[in-house]
Amino acid sequence: MKLLVCGGAGFIGSNFVRLRMRDHGDAVTVLDKLTYAGREENLADVAEHDGFRFVRGGIEDAEAVADAIEGADAIVNFAAETHVDRSIAEPDAFIRTHAMGTFVLLEAARERGLRYVQVSTDEVYGSIEEGSFSEGSPLAPSSPYSASKAGADLLVGSYHHTFGLEALICRGSNNYGPYQYPEKLIPLMVLNALHGDPLPVYGDGMQVRNWIFVEDFARGIGHVLEHGAPGEAYNVGGPDEAANIHVVRRILELTGAAESLIEHVTDRPGHDRRYSLGSEKVRALGWEPQVRFGDGLERTVAWYRDTAWWWEPIRSGDYRAYYERQYGRALGGRLETLD
Numbered sequence: 001m002k003l004l005v006c007g008g009a010g011f012i013g014s015n016f017v018r019l020r021m022r023d024h025g026d027a028v029t030v031l032d033k034l035t036y037a038g039r040e041e042n043l044a045d046v047a048e049h050d051g052f053r054f055v056r057g058g059i060e061d062a063e064a065v066a067d068a069i070e071g072a073d074a075i076v077n078f079a080a081e082t083h084v085d086r087s088i089a090e091p092d093a094f095i096r097t098h099a100m101g102t103f104v105l106l107e108a109a110r111e112r113g114l115r116y117v118q119v120s121t122d123e124v125y126g127s128i129e130e131g132s133f134s135e136g137s138p139l140a141p142s143s144p145y146s147a148s149k150a151g152a153d154l155l156v157g158s159y160h161h162t163f164g165l166e167a168l169i170c171r172g173s174n175n176y177g178p179y180q181y182p183e184k185l186i187p188l189m190v191l192n193a194l195h196g197d198p199l200p201v202y203g204d205g206m207q208v209r210n211w212i213f214v215e216d217f218a219r220g221i222g223h224v225l226e227h228g229a230p231g232e233a234y235n236v237g238g239p240d241e242a243a244n245i246h247v248v249r250r251i252l253e254l255t256g257a258a259e260s261l262i263e264h265v266t267d268r269p270g271h272d273r274r275y276s277l278g279s280e281k282v283r284a285l286g287w288e289p290q291v292r293f294g295d296g297l298e299r300t301v302a303w304y305r306d307t308a309w310w311w312e313p314i315r316s317g318d319y320r321a322y323y324e325r326q327y328g329r330a331l332g333g334r335l336e337t338l339d
């Protein structure tokens with residue numbers, strides 16, 4: 001298959017591109033704006049392969065989309081602003097990319113009759129105290145991030161309903177694994193623990209997330225692309241749930257860092273207490289998660305420990321200013337704990 005992968009230089013997109021080129025022999029064009037979260041380094045090992053092309057541009061830019069879409073059989077859209085805290089501080093880019101960007105891609109897919117997969121999130125359903133969300137649950141997003149993602153989902157649904165576009169939606173739970181930008185819980189805590197920096201836990205740390213290893217989600221998206229029914233949404237949730245504080249304590253054990261590094265900080269405004277996805281529908285298509293949280297977390301900690309070339313430029317660049325704004329203190333950056 002020849003795929004246009006939008007946002008393919010980010011965390012999940014780059015893992016998806018690697019999987020599709022390696023295991024399925026797909027040709028891939030990546031269209032990516034290279035925001036702070038998008039890095040060509042994430043694709044360094046696939047960039048030399050035949051059938052790979054990279055186009056730098058925004059999905060809201062119809063000319064860039066027309067260039068990148070040349071020869072594609074299908075579009076998979078990962079392109080997004082993805083950090084809830086940034087959506088609270090500066091929502092503009094979230095609205096532009098999720099609303100306008102998704103619209104431009106849908107128009108391009110409609111003109112050419114292409115199959116289209118929108119990568120979405122469990123956060124569109126909002127928080128749930130008990131039980132799990134199904135695809136029929138109402139959308140009740142809480143943050144500018146999740147609200148603009150929910151808006152994009154509705155637009156995708158409308159292009160199937162109104163124009164007959166072969167459009168599908170994949171809603172993932174919290175991903176973790178290699179190449180995740182260290183503003184998100186797990187890579188932030190792993191790198192801070194390795195450097196002896198404080199681990200900032202929001203509120204009581206009892207918020208629960210449904211964790212999925214990134215390669216499992218990438219396989220799930222490929223599965224929906226190949227076997228899903230147009231017009232349908234599919235939840236792709238991980239096999240395990242965990243409270244943040246338990247995740248952080250396990251990271252301390254795996255890195256050998258001290259418990260005293262944990263610091264309870266002011267809670268995120270509007271913080272969702274628990275996410276949980278029921279994934280029976282995608283399981284019925286033949287997909288299963290393969291990596292349990294305990295194993296995936298060990299692999300993830302090992303990857304960050306062994307791949308300093310990847311995160312060193314991030315921790316020494318603009319990210320330092322972001323970190324200071326977000327946590328009100330400088331990154332320590334002591335490296336001796338890595339030895």
Ligand code: NAD
Binds near residue numbers: 060175
């Ligand atoms: P990420 O922040 O690591 O990567 C996003 C990528 O999109 C980056 O490469 C960035 O440069 C690119 N991008 C941003 N705006 C763009 C634009 N206007 N045009 C083109 N490219 C643009 O994000 P991620 O964690 O890999 O998430 C990918 C997708 O998966 C998102 O749609 C997100 O909502 C969804 N998702 C993420 C998670 C998670 O836990 N990370 C869970 C479920 C769903």
Ligand code: TYD
Binds near residue numbers: 084184201203209244
């Ligand atoms: P995050 O990785 O931002 O994903 P999401 O908000 O999309 O679920 O956060 C995961 C959980 O970890 C969430 O409950 C917020 C919490 N958290 C902290 O406690 N401290 C932090 O520094 C960060 C980034 C997140």
